[in-house]
Structures are given as structure tokens and as C-alpha cells.
Amino acid sequence: MPDGDCMEHRGPRGSRCGERFDGDWRPGFAALDGHYIKRVLREGLSLSAQDVRVRAPFEVCGVRAAGVMLHFVLEGRVRASLGGEALELGRGAGEPVRMVMSAANDSMAFRRRGSAGDRVRGVNVEMSHAWLRANGLGALADGAKPSLRRTCGSVLPEDVRLLERLIRLMPEDTPLARLEVEALALRLICSTCAEFAGRAGCGAGMGRDDRRKLARMEQFIEAGQGDLPELSEIARIGNVSLSTMRRMFRAAHGCTVQQYVRGTRLARARVALERDGVTVAEAAHLAGYRSPANFATAFRRATGLAPSHLARSKARMPPV
Known part of the structure; x- marks a missing residue:
């Protein structure tokens, strides 16, 4: 997390392997225990979930396509940058779950590093500008000038339960599981849109x-x-x-x-x-x-x- 269209993984002792996101992603080196899976749900809409423990230091480098991504980290810290800017993704002990939305008008380089012993559980929802505008959500894509726009929001308890369900469900590759994953992803998007609409309605810009x-x-x-x-x-x-x-x-x-x-x-x-x-x-x-x-x-x-x-x-x- 974050995800990209094409990436290179650097594992222990400089071992390398390149892999393209065509569905599920499994690292080509034994640096992670657990699962890290990405699925394309519709054209322009994809979801990834991970529940991993890092066994050995690694680095992931790649390019993220233009669009909007919702990042939810339920546990752990993710040391990642997009276009050279730190994304600051994570959840510390006792902290509530937060959503981070990153929006970019252009393709951007990203980098993620992991250290032995890290434990990370989280979900990403990725949307292209075309998908957002086709579904009347173009406002989420607006304002990224010219590169990265980062926005934070809260996550309600019912959405935390939804995220937990997604992490458990993603390894199941059945028609019903895929249908449920898509439905839950759309609920997350709706909840995020309601969050930002609610902020605008109640004038959340505090002094x-x-x-x-x-x-x-x-x-x-x-x-x-x-x-x-x-x-x-x-x-x-x-x-x-x-x-x-x-x-x-x-x-x-x-x-x-x-x-x-x-x-x-x-x-x-x-x-x-x-x-x-x-x-x-x-x-x-x-x-x-x-x-x-x-x-x-x-x-x-x-x-x-x-x-x-x-x-x-x-x-x-x-x-x-």
C-alpha cells in the first residue's frame, strides 16, 4: 500500500523481481507472511487488501496512475511516498481508524519500504478519474494541481467492521465473494462521499x-x-x-x-x-x-x- 500499475520489488540481499498488477499480487520474494491481494472490480475501480507481517526488509518502487485512492490502515504504519511526498499512512496504539485520500492528476512515482517485524493490515480503494466522473463523483478528482492532494477523514465504527470483512474476504476467489467485495467497496466510497459532504454542510473549517x-x-x-x-x-x-x-x-x-x-x-x-x-x-x-x-x-x-x-x-x- 499504495498500489501501482507496474512495480519492482527489492528483497533481501538486493534480490529483485518485476510484476504487473493483473489481479492478485503476491510478492516474488519471501519478505512477507500473510496475504496482499489486489482485484480489478470494474474498469477504473480496483481494491487491494493486506494482512501481512514483514519477515525481511524490502522496498517497492513503481508508478501510480492518475486517479484517486482511499487508504485505510487498521493496524501498523506504512512508510510510503507518492511523488516524493510522504503519505503518512498508519494507526498507532489507541488511535481511531482514519481514511487518507490521495488524488493525483498525473502518473506519479511511489515508493514503499518495510522493516522486519512490521505488521500491517489495511485496505485501498483506487478509482480512475473517468470512473469517478461517469458515476457523478468528479468532485473527488478535482483540485489535484498538478500532482498530489491529500485529505484525511474519520472512519465510522460500521465502516471499520466493513474493512475487517474485506480483509477476511479477499483471499476467497469465488463468484459470491467477488460480488460481495465489490458491494463493500462501493459502500466505502459512498461513506467517504457522505463524510466530505457532511463536512461541507456543517462548516468544519475550524479556526x-x-x-x-x-x-x-x-x-x-x-x-x-x-x-x-x-x-x-x-x-x-x-x-x-x-x-x-x-x-x-x-x-x-x-x-x-x-x-x-x-x-x-x-x-x-x-x-x-x-x-x-x-x-x-x-x-x-x-x-x-x-x-x-x-x-x-x-x-x-x-x-x-x-x-x-x-x-x-x-x-x-x-x-x-
Whole structure:
């Protein structure tokens, strides 16, 4: 991630192999464990998903065609650049999932590097300018002058579940699976368009003072432990009224304050389960739940996975 039409992979000890994207992509060197698959859904519309662990350092270089790409990283950091500019793709511990949209009017060189031990899970949706305009979405393609335009947006909990489903579904190469992948990709595009339309409608262009207040509230939420904070407490940290706080979170993240808090805590719990080997009860406490059963229900609803499954997977995983 990101993807390109043609690329060269540099693996361990300078080994190289060139490969063109004609459907599924599997690296020609043993640098990755897991799957990294790209599919062309329609002319001008493609989707790629990856769930990989890097075994050895590598570098991917290539050319990305003009168009728009939506990047979603559910776990890990991606060290990538497009046209010489860093894309800054990734998700840290406790951070909510974010969408990054990169739009380019011209073909651009891209580069990605990986280091041993990296774990990355994510999805890309790539759209050509012709596909966007044919579907009445030309506004997403406008404004890239002349090279790269980068925009960030929030991802709602239901879209996180959709992304998890895509990552699990992509290795299945059946007619029904391909149809579902296309349907889910279109839902992601619709959700992204609604996000930007909502921003324009509510005037999300915050001043510097409002951005500082929002940042203080976000930091307070992300640093919290144990029981979830009261809304009045969060508003006090930002020195704003409850109504102003709600408006700010809706404008910046496209969700309610409660959804942001829950999403942040559940993301932290997932990282703790997968990386730190905590128990389900400990993860429930991190997420602000007093009942592990209630936590398991909320976690499964948000991610499509059972927390006990992640805990068992961590216990079985050999050291890297």
C-alpha cells in the first residue's frame, strides 16, 4: 500500500523481481507472511487488501496512475511516498481508524519500504478519474494541481467492521465473494462521499483556537484509563459547552463524542490483545467495560472478531 500499475520489488540481499498488477499480487520474494491481494472490480475501480507481517526488509518502487485512492490502515504504519511526498499512512496504539485520500492528476512515482517485524493490515480503494466522473463523483478528482492532494477523514465504527470483512474476504476467489467485495467497496466510497459532504454542510473549517481545544479533548480521551469519562468532563478539558463539543467532534470525525470514545478504547483494547497478550478481562478494563461479556459483545460488533480469538492467536504466535 499504495498500489501501482507496474512495480519492482527489492528483497533481501538486493534480490529483485518485476510484476504487473493483473489481479492478485503476491510478492516474488519471501519478505512477507500473510496475504496482499489486489482485484480489478470494474474498469477504473480496483481494491487491494493486506494482512501481512514483514519477515525481511524490502522496498517497492513503481508508478501510480492518475486517479484517486482511499487508504485505510487498521493496524501498523506504512512508510510510503507518492511523488516524493510522504503519505503518512498508519494507526498507532489507541488511535481511531482514519481514511487518507490521495488524488493525483498525473502518473506519479511511489515508493514503499518495510522493516522486519512490521505488521500491517489495511485496505485501498483506487478509482480512475473517468470512473469517478461517469458515476457523478468528479468532485473527488478535482483540485489535484498538478500532482498530489491529500485529505484525511474519520472512519465510522460500521465502516471499520466493513474493512475487517474485506480483509477476511479477499483471499476467497469465488463468484459470491467477488460480488460481495465489490458491494463493500462501493459502500466505502459512498461513506467517504457522505463524510466530505457532511463536512461541507456543517462548516468544519475550524479556526486555530478550536483545533487546539479539539486536540486537548482528543488527547484526554486517548489517555484515559478505566471507566469512560463523562461528556461534561471532556467538554471541561476543551473549555467548550456540550453542544459546541458535539458539533466539533461531528465536524472533525463524522461521529458522536460517545462513538469516538468507544472507538478509541476498543482500538486500544485490540492492540493490547494482539500485541501485548492481555487477557479478555484486562482488555475489557482498558476499553472501559466492567463486564468482560459486555466488552466481548461490543468488540465483536465493532470488529467482527471475538476478543478471545485474538487472545488465543497471540498465545500461539511464535516470537518474531
